[in-house]
Amino acid sequence: MVSDEHLIEHRIDSQELFKGHFLHAFRDTVRLPSGGVATREYVTHPGAVMIIPMFDDGQLLMERQYRYPMQQVMLEFPAGKLDAGEQILDCARRELREETGYSATHWARAGQLHPVISYSTEFIDIWFARGLIPGERALDVGEHLDVLTMPSSDFFTACRQGLITDSKTLAGALWLQNYQNGQWPLRWLADSDHSAGA
Numbered sequence: 001m002v003s004d005e006h007l008i009e010h011r012i013d014s015q016e017l018f019k020g021h022f023l024h025a026f027r028d029t030v031r032l033p034s035g036g037v038a039t040r041e042y043v044t045h046p047g048a049v050m051i052i053p054m055f056d057d058g059q060l061l062m063e064r065q066y067r068y069p070m071q072q073v074m075l076e077f078p079a080g081k082l083d084a085g086e087q088i089l090d091c092a093r094r095e096l097r098e099e100t101g102y103s104a105t106h107w108a109r110a111g112q113l114h115p116v117i118s119y120s121t122e123f124i125d126i127w128f129a130r131g132l133i134p135g136e137r138a139l140d141v142g143e144h145l146d147v148l149t150m151p152s153s154d155f156f157t158a159c160r161q162g163l164i165t166d167s168k169t170l171a172g173a174l175w176l177q178n179y180q181n182g183q184w185p186l187r188w189l190a191d192s193d194h195s196a197g198a
Contacts, residue, residue, distance in 0.1 A: 006033050009040070022046060022081060045122035049092040050079040050168045052110070052176055053102060053129045060155050060176075061100055061132065065145040075158065076166040079124065092127045093191070098138045100147045105131025108186035110175045115167045124168050126175060128186055152176065 009030040018025040024044040032038055053061035067074045080095035082088065089107060097103055110126040158164045159173045178184035
């Protein structure tokens with residue numbers, strides 16, 4: 001087994017810089033593998049989920065949402081952060097229902113991504129959803145977004161043309177393309193709670 005010790009940085013000290021509603025920023029002093037000292041600034045994040053909702057006819061369920069840091073409306077898959085103590089699949093169910101109004105009869109976990117490894121602990125769990133059942137949305141206070149359907153061919157074209165630049169959605173495109181091509185199979189699970197809206 002290969003050791004990574006020649007790459008690992010060890011924390012010597014940590015200073016809190018900011019604590020907000022869900023972001024928490026730190027500046028750490030670290031010992032480098034060479035023996036030198038450096039500082040690392042980073043943000044902790046509770047983690048999130050992203051859902052790739054697919055209709056039986058091949059259409060995808062997407063969202064358009066204004067993202068303030070980017071100062072623009074972004075086209076992306078439904079997603080949201082984990083609540084404290086929340087199970088990841090429960091979060092996926094909740095976010096899909098709250099943001100789009102849909103629930104799903106079947107779920108499959110694709111994998112996990114780390115969207116900003118240079119300055120955040122954030123991870124995003126990627127889930128596929130099918131057997132979509134429409135219902136009422138329950139957006140958070142202050143949350144505004146449009147829900148739309150899109151053929152997967154149009155989705156891939158939008159990715160290729162740079163109309164979709166959200167990193168999690170582009171990672172979802174990789175999974176979707178390989179799933180559709182039969183290269184990356186998924187293990188689908190029936191959602192026994194879908195009829196109860198869980």
